[in-house]
Amino acid sequence: MNTTFLDACLGKPTPYTPVWLMRQAGRYLPEYRATRATAGSFMGLATNKDYATEVTLQPLDRYPLDAAILFSDILTVPDAMGLGLTFAEGEGPRFASVVRDEAAVDKLAVPDMNKLRYVFDAVSSIRKALALRGDKAVPLIGFSGSPWTLACYMVEGKGSDDYRLVKTLMYQRPDLMHRILAINADSVAQYLNAQIDAGAQAVMVFDSWGGVLADGAFQTFSLAYTKRVLAQLKRTGTDGAVVPRLVFTKGGGLWLDEMKDLDCDVLGLDWTMNLGKARAILEAGAGSNKSLQGNIDPNILFANPDQINTEVARVLNSFGKPHADAAKRGTGHVFNLGHGISQFTPPEHVSALVDAVHAHSKAMRG
Ligand code: CP3
Secondary structure, eight states: OOOHHHHHHTTOOOSSOOBOOTTOSSTTSHHHHHHHHHHOSHHHHHTOHHHHHHHHHHHHHHSOOSOEEOSOOTTHHHIIIIIOEEEETTTEEEESSOOOSHHHHHHOOOOOGGGGHHHHHHHHHHHHHHHTTGGGOOOEEEEEEOHHHHHHHHHHSBOOSSOHHHHHHHHHOHHHHHHHHHHHHHHHHHHHHHHHHHTOSEEEEEETTGGGSOTTHIIIIIIHHHHHHHHHOOSBOTTSOBOOEEEEETTOGGGHHHHTTSSSSEEEOOTTSOHHHHHHHHHSTTOOOOEEEEEEOGGGGGSOHHHHHHHHHHHHHHHOSOOOOTTSOOOOEEEEESSOOOTTOOHHHHHHHHHHHHHHHHHHHO
């Protein structure tokens, strides 16, 4: 197996900087659009383990990526709570029921994990398919939304520009918001542990909307519940291997000084943060026990390959000299975008990015 991703997560030296891309399986790939058309809908893809396996592997067949990510969605958890998820073509996710008052909160509970069996079956199926690749097999990342990010969709009922409804509930009825978040945290922990048992080799928490919160509210309504998830997670898989835990808060660079004490292995950053400065924050004081993931602007993929190359080098150089001492844990770097890839991305530009990460990061070690 290619272990560069897992090694970088755990702060071990690697021969080059591993790279994968948030939303690497998706609509920018014509082969994804074809499989989706056959499956009929996004949920048709996600709930069928053969389709989920096929689309997970599609980006790996095109690019020498260093990790696979389970094909699913963060909104499967509130769906299993009974909120009724649908993805209308071109509209994004929608819930049939929303959680905006005490009566709706009273009905919420940690879902029976059997309702999410299709996700765990997909994890096992993807692991089997990856194992057939022998030396070229890459680790499989499982994931979930953060308690706060899930609450955003459960209250708003869909994506939002201003988070007005979820913030109304948070400010007017913090007691109800805390009840939702506690249920979400315990659901997410059970969900990630079941993914680990099914074969996920790393797990990532997407706190996509943590960064919309005010200072103070972020710590109370997002970070505290991410901690509650992390405290419940299994540390090793059924094979005994350590399962790295990654946390990505979009817009979270501001709070790095607090996030560096989270009980996880990797912090993901968006493009607003300088990786060298972030690394210095982690390495201050007692020294770093974490790695960083990120953080190139996904829109760089609309530039020309030579410009992509220049920007990749700039991001790798901003992180600085890679950790090389096998005797101690260092700050590893997993290259990624600062957020998900755009559906309008030209697929051949992704090749340029992945190749540039491998070539430049090898040269930095040479
Ligand atoms: O390749 C991968 O990264 C794995 C699959 C994955 C999807 N969603 C598939 C998907 C992952 C990791 C996610 C996470 C996810 N889903 C997040 C957190 C990451 C982030 O981007 O912040 C969020 C906020 C969601 C919620 C969600 N799902 C939205 C807002 C949308 C619609 C908008 C959009 O970008 O399409 C989805 C749908 C979705 N999830 C698609 C895919 C490939 C597109 C659906 C389609 O095929 O029509």
